[in-house]
Amino acid sequence: MNTLKINNLELTYKNGHQAIRNISLEIKNGMFGLLGPNGAGKSSLMKTIVGLQKPSSGSIQFNDVDIVSNSDYIKKNLGFLPQDFGVYPKVSAYNLLNHIAILKGIKDDTERKNQIQYLLEKVNLWNFKNKEVHTFSGGMKQRFGVAQALLASPKIIIVDEPTAGLDPEERNRFNTLLSDISSEVIVILSTHLVQDVKNLCSEMTIMNSGRILKTGKPKELIEDLEGKIWSKFIDNDELETYQSNLKVISQQLIERQLQITVFASTQPEGFLPVEPILEHVYFNILSQNS
Ligand SMILES: Nc1ncnc2c1ncn2[C@@H]1O[C@H](COP(=O)(O)OP(=O)(O)OP(=O)(O)O)[C@@H](O)[C@H]1O
Ligand SMILES: [Mg+2]
Structure with a gap:
């Protein structure tokens, strides 16, 4: 070794x-x-x-x-x-x-x-x-x-x-x-x-x-986020409000609709749970430290 x-x-x-x-x-x-x-x-x-x-x-x-x-x-x-x-x-x-x-x-x-x-x-x-x-x-x-x-x-x-x-x-x-x-x-x-x-x-x-x-370990870092990643489709002009109230770790345009993914220990209103992936780990860590 x-x-x-x-x-x-x-x-x-x-x-x-x-x-x-x-x-x-x-x-x-x-x-x-x-x-x-x-x-x-x-x-x-x-x-x-x-x-x-x-x-x-x-x-x-x-x-x-x-x-x-x-x-x-x-x-x-x-x-x-x-x-x-x-x-x-x-x-x-x-x-x-x-x-x-x-x-x-x-x-x-x-x-x-x-x-x-x-x-x-x-x-x-x-x-x-x-x-x-x-x-x-x-x-x-x-x-x-x-x-x-x-x-x-x-x-x-x-x-x-x-x-x-x-x-x-x-x-x-x-x-x-x-x-x-x-x-x-x-x-x-x-x-x-x-x-x-x-x-x-x-x-x-x-x-x-x-x-x-x-x-x-990638697997363990992903598991740490289990039950803490949520997403929601929002209007473009709502983004700033969400960003100031929640920890938005990524945003994505899907068929011209904006979907945001957030990190939160409990389910924010109107959001759906998301299975965590390594990208969430990465963006969550970077956003904590920027
Ligand atoms: N020889 C050097 N003299 C002064 N600053 C340097 C030198 N080499 C790198 N830097 C600075 O150090 C920082 C880190 O650079 P580095 O190249 O290590 O990053 P990196 O993570 O490899 O980036 P990339 O993904 O773009 O390759 C940068 O701000 C860069 O401008
Ligand atoms: Mg480099």
Whole structure:
């Protein structure tokens, strides 16, 4: 079992912006979802975990090794798919993976060859091994990104918004691939897609403005809202009144009629009960803390 422990982590950028505020988390094998809106601090947290930037204070331990001061240890055991993979050199998929494998310390030629073939087959790119990566479609680039992240059998895999820009079919394929590998390693998935977290993650945290707002199992967080979510069709001009009297967590136009969903511990007049879903958890937490 692998364990990542983050304690009282803080990060202030040079311009004075505080992107991580007193974050503590303990993450074990399986898929962990990091959910938050744009600018919440997800990428800042991930880049700090992988050692691309140093925290201002606090500690990060991986399998009881302090990885802030010993960043080699995390690099050896890590697979990282950044949000922005950046520029691809004009080399073939095979050669680029071979290069990364060497950097990751796979010295044996046969071992490298075997791993590259295995991974390119796993992400359905073996037929394109001689094609230059910069000519790949968005989905193929993402799958290539996963293959490079999986080289050298990492114990912790961090993927930052991996399905952005993928079509639904590619998104499914990508998600299945991640979930297949997550039983033996830690996979941290950062996203603002609630559905991906619901489908894939056994544990999750919701963050905003650099802070952790809630951590738990998606199923349990949903159960906590049982009997507390209600909805009603209203006229557009009533919205403000409802917003000032009730906690409106979402609003939706259905056939030109406005339906609002509210959080309340007892049934408000004229509202019908709604079975809670993870979106309600997410919007309820964000609206409490905005
Ligand atoms: N290098 C930097 N210097 C200064 N501020 C930064 C830097 N990188 C990020 N920020 C700021 O820190 C905050 C968190 O940014 P971050 O990229 O971590 O958010 P995010 O949750 O990954 O958002 P997104 O979903 O848009 O990727 C934002 O307000 C951002 O403008
Ligand atoms: Mg980001």
